[in-house]
Amino acid sequence: MALRLTSAEKIARMRADLRMGVGIVLSSDSVAVLVCAAETLSAARFADIAALGLPQVLAITARRAETLRARAYDGDLARIVVPPEADARWIRAIADPSGDLMTPMKGPCNSQREGSADLHRAAIALCKQARLLPAALVAGLDDGTDFAAKYGLGLLEISDEGVALGQSSPLAEVASARLPLSVSEAGRLHIFRPEDGGEEHYAVEIGRPDRSAPVLCRLHSACFTGDLLGSLKCDCGPQLHAALGQIGEEGHGVLLYLNQEGRGIGLANKMRAYSLQDQGFDTVEANHRLGFEDDERDFRIGAEILARLGFSSVRLMTNNPKKLAMMDSAGMKVVERVPLKVGRNRHNSDYLDIKARKSGHLL
Numbered sequence: 001m002a003l004r005l006t007s008a009e010k011i012a013r014m015r016a017d018l019r020m021g022v023g024i025v026l027s028s029d030s031v032a033v034l035v036c037a038a039e040t041l042s043a044a045r046f047a048d049i050a051a052l053g054l055p056q057v058l059a060i061t062a063r064r065a066e067t068l069r070a071r072a073y074d075g076d077l078a079r080i081v082v083p084p085e086a087d088a089r090w091i092r093a094i095a096d097p098s099g100d101l102m103t104p105m106k107g108p109c110n111s112q113r114e115g116s117a118d119l120h121r122a123a124i125a126l127c128k129q130a131r132l133l134p135a136a137l138v139a140g141l142d143d144g145t146d147f148a149a150k151y152g153l154g155l156l157e158i159s160d161e162g163v164a165l166g167q168s169s170p171l172a173e174v175a176s177a178r179l180p181l182s183v184s185e186a187g188r189l190h191i192f193r194p195e196d197g198g199e200e201h202y203a204v205e206i207g208r209p210d211r212s213a214p215v216l217c218r219l220h221s222a223c224f225t226g227d228l229l230g231s232l233k234c235d236c237g238p239q240l241h242a243a244l245g246q247i248g249e250e251g252h253g254v255l256l257y258l259n260q261e262g263r264g265i266g267l268a269n270k271m272r273a274y275s276l277q278d279q280g281f282d283t284v285e286a287n288h289r290l291g292f293e294d295d296e297r298d299f300r301i302g303a304e305i306l307a308r309l310g311f312s313s314v315r316l317m318t319n320n321p322k323k324l325a326m327m328d329s330a331g332m333k334v335v336e337r338v339p340l341k342v343g344r345n346r347h348n349s350d351y352l353d354i355k356a357r358k359s360g361h362l363l
Helices: 007-021 043-051 062-069 089-097 117-130 144-151 157-163 224-228 236-250 265-277 284-288 302-308 321-329 349-359
Strands: 024-028 031-037 056-061 077-081 133-140 154-157 172-179 185-196 201-206 217-219 253-258 313-317 331-339
Touching: 007 031, 007 154, 007 349, 024 043, 024 117, 024 144, 024 157, 031 043, 031 117, 031 144, 043 089, 043 133, 043 236, 056 062, 062 133, 062 144, 062 284, 077 117, 117 133, 117 157, 144 154, 154 157, 172 302, 185 265, 185 302, 201 302, 217 236, 217 265, 224 236, 224 313, 236 253, 265 284, 284 349, 302 321, 302 349, 313 321, 321 331
Parallel strands: 024 154, 217 253, 217 313, 313 331
Antiparallel strands: 024 031, 031 133, 056 077, 056 133, 172 185, 185 201, 201 253
């Protein structure tokens, strides 16, 4: 029946609820849990959950667990048992590294090791997709359906939707128009929107690229601070303008502008990472302390947009070998890597060196 929500729509609704601080119910087979994002969990809601006497753990990534010296028995995550005396501030302190140096002793963090961590893993995935800190309060339930109905909470059956959690939502082109640019008057902007109502992505087409030949393409991730404000902490702004200029000089090509700010962690978490860098951590260490991987972006989105525009191969303007590999794995053949080495200055020199040494960028 068309009125029923699709998997992507259900997941999008769960993400929105977590961002608002609303709990959701996840279930799989005969197991169900109440999930609240650690970042948006209010003191009042935490008190209500505690009053129910439900068994609680805080699910955090193995990256965050490493910082806290907690055991990650589940490999990619740890289930930290919430002590009886804990409050919402304790939850936030475990999830958020901003106060780690001021209060380094947060333990002991006792990790749960029995039982499945599948629902906890799904909870963290939803937090990441919502651009929140990757940590979730997870409370066990006897009957997820009854609990969700009683409190008006969203219910997601992971055994049905688990595969969809790791997939990017299909894209549709919703509009395009001629857009004369300073680098070329023969510009056209295409707007692509995911079916789940998430962030839109853009394709700037210059000239009339031959669809049967490899297209000169820049896969650029949004950077509010660098692209718009001219931040000197990164090389994003200079790369954006250099790529547009090079495509303009060639007369035809495509610049993809993907809304995956901060290597896919969102602008708020990116600012958290910047704050950690001010404390002396490099860009990779900062991401790990927050609980994220080095790079959380999904470049398959770029491959899908190019395919929808009619291209099957690219000359990719990048210094990042991972982009080449992910584009190839998504079926978009990369026939040439076109280097894009611009924007080094005294403020970002260390950042660029870390990108080369720890993330494999060819700089």
